[in-house]
Amino acid sequence: MVDILHKVGISSSTLDDLYAALTTLDGLSGWWASDTQGDTAVGGVVHFRFEPGGIDMKVVELDPATHVLWKVVDGPAEWIGTTVSWDLRQVGDNTIVLFKHQGWKEPVEFMHHCSTKWAVFLLSLKALVETGKGAPDPRDIKIDTWN
Amino acid sequence: MVDILHKVGISSSTLDDLYAALTTLDGLSGWWASDTQGDTAVGGVVHFRFEPGGIDMKVVELDPATHVLWKVVDGPAEWIGTTVSWDLRQVGDNTIVLFKHQGWKEPVEFMHHCSTKWAVFLLSLKALVETGKGAPDPRDIKIDTWN
Numbered sequence: 377m378v379d380i381l382h383k384v385g386i387s388s389s390t391l392d393d394l395y396a397a398l399t400t401l402d403g404l405s406g407w408w409a410s411d412t413q414g415d416t417a418v419g420g421v422v423h424f425r426f427e428p429g430g431i432d433m434k435v436v437e438l439d440p441a442t443h444v445l446w447k448v449v450d451g452p453a454e455w456i457g458t459t460v461s462w463d464l465r466q467v468g469d470n471t472i473v474l475f476k477h478q479g480w481k482e483p484v485e486f487m488h489h490c491s492t493k494w495a496v497f498l499l500s501l502k503a504l505v506e507t508g509k510g511a512p513d514p515r516d517i518k519i520d521t522w523n
Numbered sequence: 524m525v526d527i528l529h530k531v532g533i534s535s536s537t538l539d540d541l542y543a544a545l546t547t548l549d550g551l552s553g554w555w556a557s558d559t560q561g562d563t564a565v566g567g568v569v570h571f572r573f574e575p576g577g578i579d580m581k582v583v584e585l586d587p588a589t590h591v592l593w594k595v596v597d598g599p600a601e602w603i604g605t606t607v608s609w610d611l612r613q614v615g616d617n618t619i620v621l622f623k624h625q626g627w628k629e630p631v632e633f634m635h636h637c638s639t640k641w642a643v644f645l646l647s648l649k650a651l652v653e654t655g656k657g658a659p660d661p662r663d664i665k666i667d668t669w670n
Contacts, residue, residue: 379525382642383635385667470668474635488530488621495529495642499664517646520532521617 380477380491384498386505389471393505394464395441407501407510421449426513428523431455454486471505473498489522527624527638531645533652536618540652541611542588554648554657568596573660575670578602601633618652620645636669 386394397403404422405412411425418438424431431451436459438444444462448455458479465472475498480487496517504510511517533541544550551569552559558572565585571578578598583606585591591609595602605626612619622645627634643664651657658664 378528379630380528380638381525381630381635382639383632383667384639385669467668472667474632483526483528485530485621488528491527491638492529492531492642492645495639496646498639499643499666502666519646519649520530520619521614522532 378480378483378487380475380480380487380494382473382475382491382495382498384473384475384502385467386471386473386502388469389505391441391464391466391471394471394473395444397501397505398444398462398464399435399438399440403504405512407504407512408497410512410514422446426523433460452486454480454482454484455490473501486522489520492519493523525627525630525634527622527627527634527641529620529622529638529642529645531620531622531649532614533618533620533649535616536652538588538611538613538618541618541620542591544648544652545591545609545611546582546585546587550651552659554651554659555644557659557661569593573670580607599633601627601631602637620648633669636667639666640670 397407399416401412401416409424409426414420414422416422416435418435420435422433432449433446434449436445436447442464446460448458458477461476463474477494496519500510500512544554546563548559548563556571556573559569561567561569563569563582565582567582569580579596580593581596583592583594589611593607595605605624608623610621624641643666647657647659
């Protein structure tokens with residue numbers, strides 16, 4: 377098993393604002409996939425649609441406003457069954473995000489791509505919460521021919 | 524052991540240009556640390572100096588123009604003894620970088636930070652080779668209070 381791990385800090389922000397960006401369709405479509413639909417409650421499935429394809433995430437755990445856990449139920453073969461977790465905390469005026477995409481079977485080239493791409497989207501999340509404007513797909517930074 | 528893995532593709536580039544960005548002081552100072560000095564030959568040590576501190580890398584392997592391997596000989600405690608490898612290949616008019624920072628003992632919070640920060644610097648490397656202008660420290664994108 378190999379994991380993708382990331383961290384960003386978000387200046388002058390609150391846990392409530394950050395949690396909303398991860399748990400509402402309006403928030404999620406503001407930094408990850410502009411085309412985001414579905415049910416964001418525990419047990420619901422959120423449908424993220426990107427230029428290169430789609431990902432369906434089941435919402436497994438929600439602890440307002442500190443923890444979110446998703447499980448991939450449809451999408452790229454390498455993603456199915458993997459989990460994406462978000463742990464949030466307040467430090468002074470800032471919030472911190474610890475991100476983990478876990479359960480990859482092999483460190484394939486696609487995992488390298490996804491690791492870099494997650495960093496791009498975390499910077500988009502940071503921008504959304506700090507400035508009100510993220511860079512979700514299809515306006516995301518393209519890192520290679522896989523998008 | 525846990526690894527940081529990344530990938531970027533660099534448009535309209537050659538392996539020679541990309542390899543130069545990883546194996547010359549002029550190249551390295553253009554995307555990673557503006558203050559880069561030392562000996563870039565095999566067995567040499569390159570001194571990277573950042574706002575938050577310094578990293579010394581021993582150049583362990585150089586296969587022009589496809590592979591570079593560094594070993595961390597001084598820097599943050601968690602980094603010492605870890606290795607950073609770069610595998611490069613040409614695909615049509617583009618080049619591809621597969622990046623690995625391996626040998627971390629534990630997936631500590633600092634590793635999450637470094638994973639995201641490496642992605643930021645890989646985008647800087649991509650920009651340098653594509654446009655001639657990267658964003659090395661201290662002009663790098665700051666992702667949290669660790670810089």
